[in-house]
Amino acid sequence: MTVNASANPPARPTDERIEQVARALRANNIEAVVVATGTEACRLALDLIPDGAEVHTAKSKTLEDIGLFAELHESGRYDALRPRYLKMDRATQGREIRKLTAAPDFMLGSVHAVTEDGALVTASYSGSQIGPYAGSAGRLILVVGSQKIVRDLDEALWRIREVAFPYEDARLREQLGVGTKIAKILITYLDPRPGRTIVYLVKEPVGV
Numbered sequence: 001m002t003v004n005a006s007a008n009p010p011a012r013p014t015d016e017r018i019e020q021v022a023r024a025l026r027a028n029n030i031e032a033v034v035v036a037t038g039t040e041a042c043r044l045a046l047d048l049i050p051d052g053a054e055v056h057t058a059k060s061k062t063l064e065d066i067g068l069f070a071e072l073h074e075s076g077r078y079d080a081l082r083p084r085y086l087k088m089d090r091a092t093q094g095r096e097i098r099k100l101t102a103a104p105d106f107m108l109g110s111v112h113a114v115t116e117d118g119a120l121v122t123a124s125y126s127g128s129q130i131g132p133y134a135g136s137a138g139r140l141i142l143v144v145g146s147q148k149i150v151r152d153l154d155e156a157l158w159r160i161r162e163v164a165f166p167y168e169d170a171r172l173r174e175q176l177g178v179g180t181k182i183a184k185i186l187i188t189y190l191d192p193r194p195g196r197t198i199v200y201l202v203k204e205p206v207g208v
Helices: 015-027 038-047 061-065 068-074 081-086 090-102 130-136 153-176
Strands: 031-035 054-057 106-109 113-115 120-124 139-145 184-188 197-202
Touching: 015 031, 015 113, 015 197, 031 038, 038 068, 038 139, 038 197, 054 068, 054 081, 061 068, 061 106, 061 139, 081 090, 090 130, 106 130, 113 153, 120 130, 120 153, 130 184, 153 184
Parallel strands: 031 197, 054 106, 106 139, 139 197
Antiparallel strands: 113 120, 120 184
């Protein structure tokens, strides 16, 4: 397919289209809950996580925008892995970091696109979230703004290249002085373990 990269951002999907995607996700063993706002998604996600639970997060503007990233890492209510491994030495403790983050009890994040037939598409440079997303996390909780709904995989890949990648590359260059690359892409068509993955589909745009 051909998509005009210079076109204006698409209008918010209709409620009917959002519900169609939710039904497709459920048919793929992925629990889907449609909510109006990011605030509601944040509250519901936190309701799923017991105090003291081990949690890990992908670096996600969506989670940051709705306040979930800060709550998980700064509230003191959870055993958050990200603050722990960021204090470790990658040169001497690389093995420990890999094992610590490979199979969290709860993994939270977002995706870069969700297709109308219920495929979740995630791009990564390091691949650190790919394993937990794909199956090694005990429970996967995703918050996805409705602006990430696309027709098919072609449009999902276009969205990664033309929307998500430019934002992330610019962010890293500003913060670290280096850019990023699209190195690995995970396409989740279904989850073999019913109940493991839940997606909060947010009607309002959240994240990139």
